[in-house]
Amino acid sequence: MTGSEEAAAGGTPPAAIRTELLERRYGRHVALHGLSLVVPRGSVFGFLGPNGAGKTTAVKLLLGLVQPTAGEGMVLGRPLGEPAARRRIGYLPELFRYQEWLTGREVLEAHAALAGMERGRRRAAAEGALGTVGLSGEGLRRVGTYSKGMQQRLGLAVALLGDPELVVLDEPTSALDPVGRHDVRTIIQQLRAKGTTVFLNSHLLTEVEAVCDEVAVLDHGRVIAQGELGSLLQAKGVDVEVEGITEEEIRRLGGTFLPPRGASFPELAEGDVPELVAQLVALGGRIHGVTRRRASLEQRFLDWLEVP
Amino acid sequence: MLEICRLTVVESLRRRLTLALFAATLLLVGLTGWAFSEISRLSSLQGVERLMQFSLLLLFLMLLFTGMLALTAVFTAAAAVAGELESGVAAAILARPLRRSAYLFGKWLGLAAVVGGFALLAGAGELVIVSRVAAFAPPQPVAALALITAQALLMMTLSLALATRLSAVTSAIISTVAFFLSWMLGTVDLMGVALKYPTLLTVGEIGKILLPTNALWQAAEYHLEPGSLIAAAQGLGLGGNPFLALDPQPPAVLIWAGVWAVIVLGLGIWGVGRRQI
Numbered sequence: 001m002t003g004s005e006e007a008a009a010g011g012t013p014p015a016a017i018r019t020e021l022l023e024r025r026y027g028r029h030v031a032l033h034g035l036s037l038v039v040p041r042g043s044v045f046g047f048l049g050p051n052g053a054g055k056t057t058a059v060k061l062l063l064g065l066v067q068p069t070a071g072e073g074m075v076l077g078r079p080l081g082e083p084a085a086r087r088r089i090g091y092l093p094e095l096f097r098y099q100e101w102l103t104g105r106e107v108l109e110a111h112a113a114l115a116g117m118e119r120g121r122r123r124a125a126a127e128g129a130l131g132t133v134g135l136s137g138e139g140l141r142r143v144g145t146y147s148k149g150m151q152q153r154l155g156l157a158v159a160l161l162g163d164p165e166l167v168v169l170d171e172p173t174s175a176l177d178p179v180g181r182h183d184v185r186t187i188i189q190q191l192r193a194k195g196t197t198v199f200l201n202s203h204l205l206t207e208v209e210a211v212c213d214e215v216a217v218l219d220h221g222r223v224i225a226q227g228e229l230g231s232l233l234q235a236k237g238v239d240v241e242v243e244g245i246t247e248e249e250i251r252r253l254g255g256t257f258l259p260p261r262g263a264s265f266p267e268l269a270e271g272d273v274p275e276l277v278a279q280l281v282a283l284g285g286r287i288h289g290v291t292r293r294r295a296s297l298e299q300r301f302l303d304w305l306e307v308p
Numbered sequence: 309m310l311e312i313c314r315l316t317v318v319e320s321l322r323r324r325l326t327l328a329l330f331a332a333t334l335l336l337v338g339l340t341g342w343a344f345s346e347i348s349r350l351s352s353l354q355g356v357e358r359l360m361q362f363s364l365l366l367l368f369l370m371l372l373f374t375g376m377l378a379l380t381a382v383f384t385a386a387a388a389v390a391g392e393l394e395s396g397v398a399a400a401i402l403a404r405p406l407r408r409s410a411y412l413f414g415k416w417l418g419l420a421a422v423v424g425g426f427a428l429l430a431g432a433g434e435l436v437i438v439s440r441v442a443a444f445a446p447p448q449p450v451a452a453l454a455l456i457t458a459q460a461l462l463m464m465t466l467s468l469a470l471a472t473r474l475s476a477v478t479s480a481i482i483s484t485v486a487f488f489l490s491w492m493l494g495t496v497d498l499m500g501v502a503l504k505y506p507t508l509l510t511v512g513e514i515g516k517i518l519l520p521t522n523a524l525w526q527a528a529e530y531h532l533e534p535g536s537l538i539a540a541a542q543g544l545g546l547g548g549n550p551f552l553a554l555d556p557q558p559p560a561v562l563i564w565a566g567v568w569a570v571i572v573l574g575l576g577i578w579g580v581g582r583r584q585i
Binding site for chain 1: 311312315318322323395397399400401402403404405406407582585
């Protein structure tokens with residue numbers, strides 16, 4: 001039963017990805033240490049971490065390319081490593097390499113065949129995927145003549161082929177120029193709109209911040225932070241643009257005057273904002289704006305990694 | 309599995325391997341035809357002596373051919389499997405709903421089509437050209453060709469299995485060394501028979517079990533030799549000569565060769581199954 005069928009039957013569809021204490025060791029080296037993740041269906045999930053954190057190992061474990069030394073997991077409701085689960089997964093590897101002796105369209109048709117697509121649909125699916133990634137008109141060229149950026153776009157087309165339920169993208173913009181990166185963001189947003197789950201493995205924080213709903217941060221093989229992106233970036237405190245109130249009154253309310261007409265309340269909790277606004281108005285202040293503070297992902301990331 | 313087989317054949321075509329093998333076939337057949345035609349023209353031997361001369365020449369030619377086939381098979385298989393696993397091409401393929409056993413068996417089928425096709429085409433070309441220009445035909449050419457092709461497929465299987473865990477160069481070198489060791493141990497076995505020396509016989513038997521390629525060659529050799537040559541060699545007490553097979557190989561050896569191929573392919577599937585891609 002597919003996820004949509006389960007939903008139609010009244011059951012709760014399983015998470016797109018669920019892992020329990022997944023571990024991968026290479027001899028004495030622990031590449032991934034007890035990874036427990038839940039990736040909701042339909043979300044864009046960012047998987048972050050510095051180089052060597054174990055992100056690609058985790059991705060390969062999810063796809064059955066690497067076997068875990070401990071722990072377990074399910075992908076699209078099936079155990080890790082089961083070929084049937086991979087029927088509905090699209091994957092762009094970090095080291096994208098495709099048969100350079102095939103044309104771009106032939107690569108896609110071969111992947112369509114391997115994914116079990118009927119022969120009659122393969123050509124149209126390949127052309128559609130090429131169009132989505134901006135390679136229309138390049139499908140009849142040998143992959144060996146593609147630039148690195150074109151090869152990464154081809155890899156993205158391979159991952160999108162046949163409308164998978166889960167798309168796993170491992171550093172999808174590493175070889176792309178700014179236009180290419182923008183295109184990838186747009187494609188991810190289109191996937192989200194269609195309800196496709198996207199597992200985005202990246203160390204490009206602006207990219208993740210722009211498109212992801214949830215993130216997990218990995219360091220030295222361990223998850224050090226995980227959750228909804230908005231909550232993780234939320235910070236205490238508000239900045240208020242106000243006039244008609246004195247510096248002394250602002251200080252008494254716990255704030256700092258920011259000339260010419262600003263006030264900062266760094267310790268204010270989110271729930272206390274209405275009360276603060278009411279007090280400022282009662283004191284005769286005219287409020288022009290209230291801005292809740294939000295940390296950048298980069299700032300949070302450095303905090304999590306305890307980088308001074 | 310069939311898609312992997314198709315891709316393997318397409319790769320050999322696009323990378324011009326098939327073209328190179330076809331050119332090699334033409335060259336081999338052309339040179340063989342020229343050489344046998346010259347020898348036929350210059351030789352003054354007649355009757356049984358002429359028959360023996362051409363059968364020995366053909367045996368020598370086919371021995372070289374099997375060596376060339378073995379090298380072609382091991383390098384083709386090693387590059388096709390290890391190259392794909394190491395480059396990352398296999399990562400995208402194996403992320404599809406494809407069992408690794410199907411991946412490797414598909415590779416085996418595609419490579420068998422290329423290597424087996426070359427062995428049959430070039431081998432048949434050799435035998436046909438010799439029969440045309442020198443009017444000499446071995447007694448059982450089809451059986452001999454089948455055994456020579458089987459020998460090449462055994463070498464291909466060994467190299468393919470090794471390439472699931474080792475680099476292309478290492479797999480090809482180990483397979484090549486194993487091929488020549490099998491030939492050497494086969495010679496030891498023949499010496500054991502001739503000298504009636506049990507230790508040599510035991511070593512030869514172990515060699516046949518570890519890699520039965522030389523046993524297949526000796527079986528093919530027997531089918532290439534006219535009865536008169538075998539009788540004459542037996543009369544002269546030429547047993548133990550690595551260039552002559554005076555007895556057919558027992559069926560058990562041929563069955564073992566098939567079982568050996570299945571076991572080694574199975575080990576290859578186990579190897580690729582446990583490999584971290």
